[in-house]
Amino acid sequence: xxxxxxxxxxxxxxxxxxxxxxxxxxxxxxxxxxxxxxxxxxxxxxxxxxxxxxxxxxxxxxxxxxxxxxxxxxxxxxxxxxxxxxxxxxxxxxxxxxxxxxxxxxxxxxxxxxxxxxxxxxxxxxxxxxxxxxxxxxxxxxxxxxxxxxxxxxxxxxxxxxxxxxxxxxxxxxxxxxxxxxxxxxxxxxxxxxxxxxxxxxxxxxxxxxxxxxxxxxxxxxxxxxxxxxxxxxxxxxxxxxxxxxxxxxxxxxxxxxxxxxxxxxxxxxxxxxxxxxxxxxxxxxxxxxxxxxxxxxxxxxxxxxxxxxxxxxxxxxxxxxxxxxx
Numbered sequence: 384x385x386x387x388x389x390x391x392x393x394x395x396x397x398x399x400x401x402x403x404x405x406x407x408x409x410x411x412x413x414x415x416x417x418x419x420x421x422x423x424x425x426x427x428x429x430x431x432x433x434x435x436x437x438x439x440x441x442x443x444x445x446x447x448x449x450x451x452x453x454x455x456x457x458x459x460x461x462x463x464x465x466x467x468x469x470x471x472x473x474x475x476x477x478x479x480x481x482x483x484x485x486x487x488x489x490x491x492x493x494x495x496x497x498x499x500x501x502x503x504x505x506x507x508x509x510x511x512x513x514x515x516x517x518x519x520x521x522x523x524x525x526x527x528x529x530x531x532x533x534x535x536x537x538x539x540x541x542x543x544x545x546x547x548x549x550x551x552x553x554x555x556x557x558x559x560x561x562x563x564x565x566x567x568x569x570x571x572x573x574x575x576x577x578x579x580x581x582x583x584x585x586x587x588x589x590x591x592x593x594x595x596x597x598x599x600x601x602x603x604x605x606x607x608x609x610x611x612x613x614x615x616x617x618x619x620x621x622x623x624x625x626x627x628x629x630x631x632x633x634x635x636x637x638x639x640x641x642x643x644x645x646x647x648x649x650x651x652x653x654x655x656x657x658x659x660x661x662x663x664x665x666x667x668x669x670x671x672x673x674x675x676x677x678x679x680x681x682x683x684x685x686x687x688x689x690x691x692x693x694x695x696x697x698x699x700x701x702x703x704x705x706x707x708x709x710x
Contacts, residue, residue: 424464428473430653430703431456438695440477440488443583443614444642444663445674446691447488449480469496471507482540482675485513494550501556509569510547518542519677520624534677536687539625544575554587563589567612578620579637585612600651609645638669640692653708655701665692 432455438446439453447453459473472493479488494507519540520531548571555564565587574581589608597603616637619626626635646659663670670692671679679689 424462426461426463426705426707428459428461428703428705429457430701432699432701434697434699436695436697438661438697440479441644441661441695441697443612444640444644444661444665444692445670446695447477447479447481449678450691450695451480453478467498469498470494471496479513481513481544482519482534482538482677483513483516483542483544485544486515488513501559503554503556505552505554506550508547508549510545512545513543516543519675536677536679536681538671538675538677538679538687540675541576541622541625544577546571546573546576548581561591563587565589574616574637577626577637578618578634580617581614582616583612583614585610602651604650606648606650607646608648609643611641611643613639613641615639635672638665638672640665640669640673653702653704655699655703657699657701659697659699660694661697662694663692667692 434440434448434453434455438450439448440455441447455475455477457473457475459471461469461471463469470493474492475490477488477490479485481488489512490509491512492507492509494505497504518531519534519538548569550567550569552567553565556562557564567583567585567587569581569583571581573579587608587610589606591604591606594602594604616639618628618636619634621627621632621634627633628635640663642661642663644659644661646657648655648657665673667679667682667688667690668686670676671687671689674689674691676687676689676691679687682688
């Protein structure tokens with residue numbers, strides 16, 4: 384009897400072990416976790432915009448598009464080894480209508496963006512290239528500039544207005560994701576290749592409101608922003624027929640001015656619609672001195688007057704993408 388009981392216990396144990404082994408074979412085996420791929424420090428950003436209204440491309444209060452529409456595209460490569468430091472290099476291309484008739488304004492720029500908590504700095508340099516420019520000298524039929532194209536109002540230009548600037552900027556996020564203050568300074572030793580220095584200082588402010596929904600658009604953002612800037616200039620080189628100062632053989636002191644803009648914008652995903660008012664305190668006479676506007680007309684005293692620096696309303700439709708957006 385004892386022998387039968389012992390055999391029964393051994394058989395049950397063997398069967399239990401076999402069933403457990405079979406169950407183990409059927410259970411899914413979880414693969415060991417693979418280490419997450421480290422995020423790349425490289426990023427590529429690109430975008431564009433189209434401008435319309437009473438002006439198109441308005442640069443620091445002055446029309447660069449003869450009060451007509453304009454467009455731009457840009458590309459920027461970024462290297463960010465950590466969350467507090469970024470290097471960047473980019474280019475931007477603008478449709479312009481300028482007195483020297485370049486095919487575009489082509490901006491090439493680069494710099495660094497250090498971040499310290501809510502403050503972001505930006506230090507860099509930018510080169511403004513105006514390809515295929517043509518110089519204009521004198522009135523039609525005048526002996527001066529007989530071999531150059533001429534404007535009917537007699538405005539003259541240089542043959543090369545390429546120039547470069549260095550800049551420093553900072554943005555302070557005063558209230559997280561709601562309110563920002565900024566400061567910018569751009570300096571060129573030879574503004575528009577005139578030989579006169581140009582120094583642009585400005586302060587900015589931006590308020591972003593809570594998102595809302597409109598019809599089938601969800602999470603629409605909106606903001607109010609503005610800028611006040613002051614542009615100061617030196618004296619140009621002496622260029623016969625173009626820049627002649629009050630003293631023989633000297634250049635011309637360019638007029639300083641104040642400019643400002645204020646606007647309302649809406650954002651949705653990678654798109655922005657911005658509606659902005661621009662103005663300056665430049666007289667129409669001083670506006671003509673700074674621009675050489677070929678459409679300027681004389682007043683009763685025969686002094687040319689330009690409308691390129693007056694009040695302007697500009698609407699812009701923009702998109703801004705990065706590779707992360709595409710993924």
